[in-house]
Amino acid sequence: MNQNKIVLIIDDDDDDRSLFSDALGEVSSAVKCLSIGDGHEGLAMLRNETEDLPDLIFLDLNMPRLNGKQCLEEIKKIPKLSHIPVIMYSTTKRWEDVEETQKLGAAYFLTKPALFNEICNAIKMLLEVKWEKNAPLSVKV
Numbered sequence: 001m002n003q004n005k006i007v008l009i010i011d012d013d014d015d016d017r018s019l020f021s022d023a024l025g026e027v028s029s030a031v032k033c034l035s036i037g038d039g040h041e042g043l044a045m046l047r048n049e050t051e052d053l054p055d056l057i058f059l060d061l062n063m064p065r066l067n068g069k070q071c072l073e074e075i076k077k078i079p080k081l082s083h084i085p086v087i088m089y090s091t092t093k094r095w096e097d098v099e100e101t102q103k104l105g106a107a108y109f110l111t112k113p114a115l116f117n118e119i120c121n122a123i124k125m126l127l128e129v130k131w132e133k134n135a136p137l138s139v140k141v
Contacts, residue, residue: 005127006052008034010071011043011060011089016112020058020089021131026055028127043074046081054084056126058110061090061097071103075103084129106129 005023011017017035024033036053042059043066045051057075062066064109068088076080085107090097096107108126113119 003049005031006034006054007031007056007058007127008042008046008054009058009089010036010038010039010063010068011058012037012063013060016060019116019119023116023123026052026120026123031127039063039068039071042071046075047078056131057084057086058089059086059106061088061092061101061126069101072101072104072106085129087126 005028006015009017009020011020014037017037021033021035024031034045036045039059042057046053046057059068059071059075063135065069066074068090072086072088075084075086082105086105088097088101088109089112091112093111101109110122110126113122
């Protein structure tokens with residue numbers, strides 16, 4: 001399970017990225033976690049021809065400079081990236097944000113869980129999904 005997968009988290013909050021990385025390590029030691037604190041840096045890394053592409057992208061909604069919606073739009077415009085499932089990862093619970101990001105191509109919207117074990121459970125579930133191209137996941141975590 002999850003052999004040689006790469007997960008990218010783009011989130012401007014250092015603590016959230018650290019917690020996510022720890023939870024991912026708890027779920028599977030075989031999954032490599034890439035952690036970036038800015039949407040512009042994330043896009044630059046994803047556009048880099050020498051970098052391995054992630055299997056999943058967790059993208060914070062509320063970031064300065066380039067927010068999650070803007071970053072998602074850019075990711076979906078790039079042919080080599082458009083197939084990668086993007087999970088919006090945010091503290092917000094606004095239904096408008098869920099709907100808008102889904103229309104922009106997000107595969108799933110995960111409201112950041114408060115407890116470590118809940119983060120682990122959510123990551124485990126999302127790693128096990130058989131993602132279909134451009135098909136949003138309809139289950140709730």
